[in-house]
Amino acid sequence: MAQKSDQSNEVELHLEHVDKAHISHELFHPDPSISAHAHVSSLKQYQELHHRSLVNPVGFWTELAKEFYWKRHWSSTALSCWNFDRRAGKISIGWFTDAKTNICYNVLDYQIKKKNAGDRVAYYWEGNDPDDSRVVTYAELLKEVCKFANVLKAQGVKRGDRVAIYMPMVIELVVAMLGCARIGAVHSVVFGGFSADSLADRMFDATSEILITADGVFRGTKLINLKSIADSAVAKCKDKGFEVKRLIVYKNLGDKLTAHLDADTLAGDKSPPSKRVRQLSWDSHIDVWWHEVMSTASDECEPVWVNAEEPLFMLYTSGSTGKPKGVVHTSGGYLVYTATTFKYSFDYHPEDIFWCTADIGWITGHSYITYGPLANAATSVMFEGVPTYPGPDRFWAIVAKYRVSKFYTAPTAIRALRKFGDDHVKKHDISCLKVIGTVGEPINPDAWHWYYEVVGNKKCSIPDTYWQTETGGHMITPLPGATPMKAGSAGFPFFGVVPILVDKQGEELRGETEGYLCIKQPWPGIMRTVYGDHERFEQIYFDRFKGYYFTGDGAYRDKDGYYWITGRADDVINVSGHRIGTAEVESALVAHPAVVEAAVVGKPDDEKGEVTYCFVTLHDGAVFNDALVEDLKEQVRLKIGRFAAPHVIQNTPALPKTRSGKIMRRILRRVVRNDHDLGDVSTLADSSVIEQLFANRPEQL
Ligand code: WT7
Numbered sequence: 001m002a003q004k005s006d007q008s009n010e011v012e013l014h015l016e017h018v019d020k021a022h023i024s025h026e027l028f029h030p031d032p033s034i035s036a037h038a039h040v041s042s043l044k045q046y047q048e049l050h051h052r053s054l055v056n057p058v059g060f061w062t063e064l065a066k067e068f069y070w071k072r073h074w075s076s077t078a079l080s081c082w083n084f085d086r087r088a089g090k091i092s093i094g095w096f097t098d099a100k101t102n103i104c105y106n107v108l109d110y111q112i113k114k115k116n117a118g119d120r121v122a123y124y125w126e127g128n129d130p131d132d133s134r135v136v137t138y139a140e141l142l143k144e145v146c147k148f149a150n151v152l153k154a155q156g157v158k159r160g161d162r163v164a165i166y167m168p169m170v171i172e173l174v175v176a177m178l179g180c181a182r183i184g185a186v187h188s189v190v191f192g193g194f195s196a197d198s199l200a201d202r203m204f205d206a207t208s209e210i211l212i213t214a215d216g217v218f219r220g221t222k223l224i225n226l227k228s229i230a231d232s233a234v235a236k237c238k239d240k241g242f243e244v245k246r247l248i249v250y251k252n253l254g255d256k257l258t259a260h261l262d263a264d265t266l267a268g269d270k271s272p273p274s275k276r277v278r279q280l281s282w283d284s285h286i287d288v289w290w291h292e293v294m295s296t297a298s299d300e301c302e303p304v305w306v307n308a309e310e311p312l313f314m315l316y317t318s319g320s321t322g323k324p325k326g327v328v329h330t331s332g333g334y335l336v337y338t339a340t341t342f343k344y345s346f347d348y349h350p351e352d353i354f355w356c357t358a359d360i361g362w363i364t365g366h367s368y369i370t371y372g373p374l375a376n377a378a379t380s381v382m383f384e385g386v387p388t389y390p391g392p393d394r395f396w397a398i399v400a401k402y403r404v405s406k407f408y409t410a411p412t413a414i415r416a417l418r419k420f421g422d423d424h425v426k427k428h429d430i431s432c433l434k435v436i437g438t439v440g441e442p443i444n445p446d447a448w449h450w451y452y453e454v455v456g457n458k459k460c461s462i463p464d465t466y467w468q469t470e471t472g473g474h475m476i477t478p479l480p481g482a483t484p485m486k487a488g489s490a491g492f493p494f495f496g497v498v499p500i501l502v503d504k505q506g507e508e509l510r511g512e513t514e515g516y517l518c519i520k521q522p523w524p525g526i527m528r529t530v531y532g533d534h535e536r537f538e539q540i541y542f543d544r545f546k547g548y549y550f551t552g553d554g555a556y557r558d559k560d561g562y563y564w565i566t567g568r569a570d571d572v573i574n575v576s577g578h579r580i581g582t583a584e585v586e587s588a589l590v591a592h593p594a595v596v597e598a599a600v601v602g603k604p605d606d607e608k609g610e611v612t613y614c615f616v617t618l619h620d621g622a623v624f625n626d627a628l629v630e631d632l633k634e635q636v637r638l639k640i641g642r643f644a645a646p647h648v649i650q651n652t653p654a655l656p657k658t659r660s661g662k663i664m665r666r667i668l669r670r671v672v673r674n675d676h677d678l679g680d681v682s683t684l685a686d687s688s689v690i691e692q693l694f695a696n697r698p699e700q701l
Helices: 043-055 057-065 103-107 109-115 138-154 171-182 196-205 226-239 255-266 290-295 331-345 363-375 394-402 411-418 445-455 534-542 582-590 626-639 665-672 688-695
Strands: 121-126 133-137 162-166 186-189 210-214 217-219 222-224 246-250 287-289 311-317 325-330 353-356 379-383 406-409 435-439 499-502 513-519 549-557 563-568 572-575 578-581 595-605 609-618 648-651
Touching: 043 057, 057 331, 103 109, 103 171, 103 331, 103 363, 109 138, 121 138, 121 171, 121 394, 133 138, 138 171, 138 290, 162 171, 162 196, 162 226, 171 186, 171 311, 171 363, 196 226, 196 626, 210 226, 226 246, 246 290, 287 290, 311 363, 325 331, 325 534, 331 363, 353 363, 353 394, 363 379, 379 394, 411 445, 435 445, 499 549, 513 563, 534 549, 563 572, 572 595, 572 609, 578 582, 582 595, 582 609, 582 626, 595 665, 609 665, 626 648, 665 688
Parallel strands: 121 379, 162 186, 162 210, 186 311, 210 246, 246 287, 353 379, 353 406, 406 435, 609 648
Antiparallel strands: 121 133, 217 222, 311 325, 499 513, 513 549, 549 563, 572 578, 595 609
């Protein structure tokens, strides 16, 4: 139901079971050419390192932390600030707590100085159009970042202030993040696919008085009018009584935007002339152009030395309630953890060209486009466009163009591109690839094999990296030179990570088993709090299974100790690697005047992993037809964003409920799969709804 309490404890957990008949234990060994030069070159070496990281976590991580610059070092007592057990008081996590550092200084100035990396390319930027590209070195990036840090200061931004960023995948997005980090401001990046409502909610929750955005962006042939979405978010904040003071607007499209808007108008825009958008809207009281404010800014800026545990950024993510939570990460631990996971999970070496295809609007981009690679002085490709534009070979054309050796993408992209056939891959010389990672959802063995054979030519290692917004970096993954892979398994835990599987009562299960995936002890990259609501943080992640961090996922551990993630056990669904809270979709649906009640569950999907399946009950007199379905989809697009639009909407006179009025989602999940084996239905208040639910399934499913 849309309105429910904030307690994750009330969510009924459900475990998906591994289909043991369909998983294979065949081992795919790393190619000797990779193992020979790898940082970790055998399973035995991995096991030793992992063991060492657990018996002496402080020693292990402080050794790695010495790679970086600390204005003030931590004292020995500063490393014991951990508590994963609510029974022992407040959950508090800190690494290097009394140290001072600056992550921006570490990933730019310090890399330039220590590794002489000034002339090294930080990013090969590839635009949506194949003839649009840029090359940015570390020295150039540093100058831009300093300029932008000075711009922020001139705008009155101070240490600790939250700066919202709503931008396309352009270099300036990285500049904006690092500019914040340089002066101790907290960046809050909002993915460009979120709607004005979502952007407004996030700015309001974080009281971000300043927003960095762009005029617009083309993704494929589709124009995303970022500035006008930002404008309407600002207006929505105003309605809530919150005044956004400044918009800094990067000119990404310029004339291309106005030309497009004009063409659109000519091409039969039916709206009255007064309503037509012909040009960018501009409010000179709050809007300033990025290039104008940057033109007079100095390119030198002393970093602000912050405490290792001061917030670096927040990133909103969805959970079991209707309200997204601002996941807070801090500087010291996050720096060390992203740098280390980047180096080991991708087996990074200085001659590598790395490409992570994610959007920086999600954690994958924060950790493996911005911070992790830069902390290693690595060279990355950054891509503005989509995998299928101008053709479905775009990824492979880019890999060939920049000689990418380490590639990181999502199973949903792999499945989508596979459908276009092998020729699109084979027509490009991508023999440069060595490591091809995946992230975001479990990868099905079929897709894994295609990736391994066709993209990787049976030579590449596949780190299937399991992690979350909350974990900051990889938690479970094969290491490219060390771990024999199984198709569809995330392999073994990263250094410092102790995964355990527990039953419903929170009892740890041993050996080969299935259960709820928890983590037993802190690692440096774990989130520290939910912005503005530490108690919610404790409730969500630490209340359900006492003494452990609960991931929200279920998993199977096989006889060899390999982990197989089976997906979310809570009310979160994963559509094309996008995390969507079903409660958020439900709130959006019930906000429509025709809807009384809504319940949303995930439906397995061959390409997208899962899609949103919505059950709605209508008010008396409301008619369920195609127009209403379209309306409801639009409603969700407007409230959340276009990536969350429902795939199936089914009308139902009633929802299956317990006598106390709780919706039985377990039953809805069965209906969606057309599985009549419902298990125990004795608590169901009115069993007649079941027949109707099955009878009303849309025919094509
Ligand atoms: C959820 C976290 C971590 C970056 C992208 C998503 C699922 C993530 C895997 C994987 C199986 C995975 C989990 C997790 N997930 N990676 N390799 N295998 N499942 O970040 O939006 O915070 O989502 O994504 O369900 O809980 P996120």
